[in-house]
Amino acid sequence: MLNRIDLRGSTTDPRGLLPRAQLDVSVAVDKIRPVVEAVREHGAAAVREATERFDGVTLGALRVPAEAIAASVEALDADVRAALTEAIARTRKVHSDQRRADVTTQVVPGGTVTERWVPVARVGLYVPGGLAMYPSTVVMNVVPAQVAGVESLVVSSPPQVDNGGLPDARVLAACALLGVDEVYAVGGAQAIAMLAYGVDECAPVDMITGPGNIWVTAAKRLLRGVVGIDAEAGPTEIAILADDTADPVHVAADLISQAEHDPLAASVLVTPSEALVEAVERELTRQVAATKHTARITEALTGPQSGAVLVDDLAAGLRVVDAYAAEHLEIQTENAREWALRVRNAGAIFVGAYSPVSLGDYCAGSNHVLPTGGCARHSSGLSVQSFLRGIHIVDYDEAALRDVAGHVVTLANVEDLPAHGEAVSVRFK
Numbered sequence: 001m002l003n004r005i006d007l008r009g010s011t012t013d014p015r016g017l018l019p020r021a022q023l024d025v026s027v028a029v030d031k032i033r034p035v036v037e038a039v040r041e042h043g044a045a046a047v048r049e050a051t052e053r054f055d056g057v058t059l060g061a062l063r064v065p066a067e068a069i070a071a072s073v074e075a076l077d078a079d080v081r082a083a084l085t086e087a088i089a090r091t092r093k094v095h096s097d098q099r100r101a102d103v104t105t106q107v108v109p110g111g112t113v114t115e116r117w118v119p120v121a122r123v124g125l126y127v128p129g130g131l132a133m134y135p136s137t138v139v140m141n142v143v144p145a146q147v148a149g150v151e152s153l154v155v156s157s158p159p160q161v162d163n164g165g166l167p168d169a170r171v172l173a174a175c176a177l178l179g180v181d182e183v184y185a186v187g188g189a190q191a192i193a194m195l196a197y198g199v200d201e202c203a204p205v206d207m208i209t210g211p212g213n214i215w216v217t218a219a220k221r222l223l224r225g226v227v228g229i230d231a232e233a234g235p236t237e238i239a240i241l242a243d244d245t246a247d248p249v250h251v252a253a254d255l256i257s258q259a260e261h262d263p264l265a266a267s268v269l270v271t272p273s274e275a276l277v278e279a280v281e282r283e284l285t286r287q288v289a290a291t292k293h294t295a296r297i298t299e300a301l302t303g304p305q306s307g308a309v310l311v312d313d314l315a316a317g318l319r320v321v322d323a324y325a326a327e328h329l330e331i332q333t334e335n336a337r338e339w340a341l342r343v344r345n346a347g348a349i350f351v352g353a354y355s356p357v358s359l360g361d362y363c364a365g366s367n368h369v370l371p372t373g374g375c376a377r378h379s380s381g382l383s384v385q386s387f388l389r390g391i392h393i394v395d396y397d398e399a400a401l402r403d404v405a406g407h408v409v410t411l412a413n414v415e416d417l418p419a420h421g422e423a424v425s426v427r428f429k
């Protein structure tokens, strides 16, 4: 089922040899550009037109009425409510510990620099809702934003035909449990454009976070700069670094679990063990046939973005997973914790037999909005820090400025910017 890539004996950089999707974000950007431009020019009318085209829904008001949000939480099953409440509590516990303190450095007597962490004022949180519904993603977006102290939070999520053109009822209920009351029934690239530019019915935001499919991710890439954007969190990826000690039943189940998100999802096994690959293949055939979303899982597992990569040993496997920079990396090896600590590039790492990605998707306390497409080489998953800006406050008194004035003037002259130097020396004439 999985494509085989045999890197045994290879000494070249593995980056170009690894499985990757054919439809990449840069191609999708060209396709959604007209949608984004139409929203910028025509506002809510263009949002409605795109929603009709891509979601098959004729929208009335873009904003979800408060009564609909309240009714969704009333109608929530008790077990779903309990699970969401637990997920919120664990996520809040972990994220509360991430809040950075302001730091003041006494550079010289009379001269300080303070780094003050200030939350972004208004944030748009995207919650996907195409092939699957994501109340858990409400939790993963909203909790860190709240812990950071963001004052104005907006959720946007695709309208659902079977919920009368509103977002999924469990998504609305999660918003209610977290006290979010500004929710829009808009998905896809048009939602990202609406949040970035603002339309009559929705004021623009300063920053957009949250995962989505390739169209959502492309719109985020296009609008970066118009608005702040977290990492690109597109179609899901799992890589598993495993050796002979891994249980093929677990490995197959975990590869399938993330393939379930999207036909473009990527599942990659990296191992020195040919026997493990064979055993995992047998398990994939058995488990895929028995699960619910067989068609899209099969498409994801057999696509060019998925595969089994054979390596000489775990050290070579480590180089491969670092080059791949997966959104999720599981380590199912002997001494898994030690290998995990040697990884440089991954959105999140799941250690050993009892930390599957599904735990992190819902209830580990960690965040599940994570960088994809190799962005884990330079970006982190969503956290409290994502919503904060460190502003430097420079506070020198007269003596401290006088003391360093000569150096400032020298550097200003070196850069042929004498007016910079004047702005200091004028104070001491």
Ligand SMILES: NC(=O)c1ccc[n+]([C@@H]2O[C@H](COP(=O)([O-])OP(=O)(O)OC[C@H]3O[C@@H](n4cnc5c(N)ncnc54)[C@H](O)[C@@H]3O)[C@@H](O)[C@H]2O)c1
Pocket (backbone or CB within 6 Å): 032, 050, 051, 054, 055, 127, 128, 129, 130, 131, 132, 137, 158, 159, 186, 187, 188, 189, 211, 212, 213, 214, 215, 216, 232, 233, 234, 235, 236, 261, 262, 265, 327, 368, 369, 370, 371, 372
């Ligand atoms: N990386 C992460 O942190 C993370 C977390 C959760 C989910 N995900 C990913 O989020 C994605 C969710 O995807 P989804 O489809 O279920 O929901 P989605 O909300 O991301 O996408 C649905 C929207 O796509 C738009 N759309 C559909 N077809 C289109 C087309 N041909 N052209 C332009 N726009 C189109 C529609 O307007 C629709 O509202 C999956 O890929 C999943 O793997 C990633």
Ligand SMILES: N[C@H](CO)Cc1c[nH]c[nH+]1
Pocket (backbone or CB within 6 Å): 134, 136, 137, 235, 236, 237, 258, 327, 361, 368, 369, 370
């Ligand atoms: N695995 C997804 C991140 O790529 C998150 C998620 C939400 N629900 C289930 N899974």
Ligand SMILES: [Zn+2]
Pocket (backbone or CB within 6 Å): 236, 257, 258, 261, 358, 361
């Ligand atoms: Zn998942």
